Amino acid sequence: MPELPEVDTVRRGLEPALLQRRVKAVRLNRPDLRFPFPADLAEALPGKCIVALRRRAKYILIELDSGHILLVHLGMTGRFTVWPPEGAARNLGEFYYLDQAGFSGDGPHDHLVIDLDNGARIVYTDPRRFGFVDLIEPGGVGNNRFLVNLGVEPLGNELHSVFLANALAGRKTPLKAALLDQRIIAGLGNIYACEALYRSRLSPKRISASLVRKTGPSPRVEALVHSVRTILGEAIESGGSTLRDYAHTDGSSGDFQQRFDVYDREGEACRSAGCNSKIKRLVQSGRSSFYCPTCQR
Helix, strand or coil: CCCHHHHHHHHHHHHHHHCCCEEEEEEECCCECCCECCCCHHHHCCCCEEEEEEEECCEEEEEECCCCEEEEECCCCCEEEEECCCCCCCEECCEECCCCCCCCCCCCCEEEEEEECCCCEEEEECCCCCCEEEEECCCCHHHCCCCCCCCECCCCCCCCHHHHHHHHCCCCCEHHHHHCCCCCECCCCHHHHHHHHHHCCCCCCCEHHHHEECCEECHHHHHHHHHHHHHHHHHHHCCCCCCCCCCCCCCCCCCHHHHCCCCCCCCCECCCCCCCCECEEEEECCEEEEECCCCCC
């Protein structure tokens, strides 16, 4: 499943093509994805101008001048493709968009097609249909069922050592489980939690509360916050990680997976200097955790 860096990379790819463009038409090629499409989606978007694209956790939020917000979750295999108007420059922002003859949107897994006022077309494709779309009414963000219980953004100012220490205090759950609790840190997923724990030299099995001192955040908490923020920032700059189906809006793949220290490296040598251990894997709450048994305590 695409994690925060992959979602933000898709958002960045969509932004130069969508921002300040007006929706001309919307076509739905099926009635649902994971959930049914909003009943008024095809009627609510045409004529509206796209004024902002944001990310909240693993959601893309497309804001319209009417106050409506189109919320998109990519699920496991969802992706957007941008088809520019005929004759348009291929280089849009940091991304190269497809300029093949004709327009996509009629493939067996093309479920949502958005035509813009400049002739560009945005196609949402999802073979496994685990993604979904919601239409938030003006002023309804705070009550949206997908957003209302989310925790702090890992790259925002609200994530700091004092916050995390307070969130971990008294928790007897494994540290990895606490990091994946979206009510604490919104958008941090399995891959980057594994990598952040390795960088901060903390075991995924460690009890969460053991990091907290009565006098305040321990250096280990500070190191963990720094690792989370650093690993996500580096992954975004690398265009995310491609493991199976994820791709940018131009069809290319992210390459951060080439820099994984522990994730999906079971049985391989630890990369820390002087460490002779091999990476191990264990299953926690149905998710694979990868770690070095020597470096991570």
